[in-house]
Amino acid sequence: MQIFATFEYSTYLELAISELEKKEIRRENIFIVPLDNRTEDRKMFDSLHRADGVSLIDLGMALATAFSVVGASIGFKLEWGPIYWGIISAIIGFILGFLIKLFIFKVIKKKKRLLRGKHGEIIIIVDCDGRQVEMVEQILWNNLALGVSKVIKEKK
Known part of the structure; x- marks a missing residue:
């Protein structure tokens, strides 16, 4: 089973990872992906097909x-x-x-x-077995995850 969580980059992210490792989740089963920050400025004027909710008029x-x-x-x-x-x-x-x-x-x-200093979010993917799902979810929520989701892997 895989559990996905998003975090803002903070010390809570590091605490969650260390707590997962203490609970016998191996380092190879924790995958961390940082999202890139936006490099160009947002467009000021909306088009017909895209609007950001900001009105200048x-x-x-x-x-x-x-x-x-x-x-x-x-x-x-x-x-x-x-x-x-x-x-x-x-x-x-x-x-x-x-x-x-x-x-x-x-x-x-x-x-x-x-x-x-708005930074990009971090996505954590934890690969664990069915017995550890509740514990991993609780650790992630306790360390201020923005969102948590689980995906059941199909057996081949």
Whole structure:
């Protein structure tokens, strides 16, 4: 039987491995695979087929609405009238909101990601017999595994 578990790279990973070795799981039966970190930056603009849930235009739309109301109100006293000034101020509000969101995601969120030091996860595969499954699962969960799954190997 094989047990798969994912961990963030931490001391708990080392503790889990040493505890498994103490419980008579041989080193040859523990396989550890580190996942690679993403090398290129995430794309800022979504396509039709891929979206990451981050919106750059939501603040722009809100500011466009607010600016257009104020611009139309002031436009009654100006030469071009409320419609033109409402449209002009909506465009200014949208561009301002878009640039604010772009700055937040490009500068502020990038710094937070770099400071946090997000590392890739580690996958551990433990090959054991049926009697040891519960014990191995419990060791992995106790050492803060992100997820654990077991696969039954077919007999040939």
